[in-house]
Amino acid sequence: MAESTTSAERAIADNIAEIRGRMDAAAREAGRDPGGISLVAVSKVQPPERVAGALAAGHRLFGENRVQEAKARWTEPRARHPDLKLHLIGPLQTNKVKDAVALFDAIETVDRPKLARALAEEMAKTGRRPELFIQVNTGEEPQKAGVLPAELDALVALCVDELSLPVTGLMCIPPADENPALHFALLADMAKRHGLARLSMGMSGDFETAIRYGATHVRIGTALFGERVKPAA
Numbered sequence: 001m002a003e004s005t006t007s008a009e010r011a012i013a014d015n016i017a018e019i020r021g022r023m024d025a026a027a028r029e030a031g032r033d034p035g036g037i038s039l040v041a042v043s044k045v046q047p048p049e050r051v052a053g054a055l056a057a058g059h060r061l062f063g064e065n066r067v068q069e070a071k072a073r074w075t076e077p078r079a080r081h082p083d084l085k086l087h088l089i090g091p092l093q094t095n096k097v098k099d100a101v102a103l104f105d106a107i108e109t110v111d112r113p114k115l116a117r118a119l120a121e122e123m124a125k126t127g128r129r130p131e132l133f134i135q136v137n138t139g140e141e142p143q144k145a146g147v148l149p150a151e152l153d154a155l156v157a158l159c160v161d162e163l164s165l166p167v168t169g170l171m172c173i174p175p176a177d178e179n180p181a182l183h184f185a186l187l188a189d190m191a192k193r194h195g196l197a198r199l200s201m202g203m204s205g206d207f208e209t210a211i212r213y214g215a216t217h218v219r220i221g222t223a224l225f226g227e228r229v230k231p232a233a
Ligand SMILES: *Cc1c(COP(=O)(O)O)cnc(C)c1O
Pocket: 042, 044, 065, 089, 090, 173, 203, 204, 205, 219, 220, 221, 222, 223
């Protein structure tokens, strides 16, 4: 292995340790058990040596936002690391449901009835049942995925009562220009109301705040791997 690969790997290991330390401190400050909070390392668009660094450091939980990219990146490492866990954190088209159910351990972006029904059908067919989070568009932003807060009750009822889907939590991405705490508090309230234990919220810039509001999964990309390398134009 080239020298540069080794130092890149070491840098990632240091970043993971630092972020985990900050997560644990935020949990303790909030009177929470740090063991109840998972670090989803968001590897989308990151160069392979950085991802290899995280694997070498023993990290096993990763998030990807595109099904095809995740399949290309993770099929081989998955065979080497049976304890690897993958979360889909980007929008899911119904024509990718088959691949998504086959590949991911959790799908965090269920946000509409058509997708819920397609997931139920694929799960029935294959017997594979990845854990599901419902994504809520807490900021009601027109360009953003996620069910609107006013439509959440109906979607939960469809997923849980009618389709018996394995929904365990809620996920949100707050608007970039607003105080995320309000959105985290809102999501935590909605999860509590529906008896859902898991909350995927908090990214590089706001994960400590999210932990204060009850996050069980924080999704961290740039703070862990560095700036994403832009795909070629
Ligand atoms: C890219 C992405 C992240 C990670 O964002 P960073 O700011 O790099 O930590 C988290 N969640 C979702 C849904 C993303 O698409």
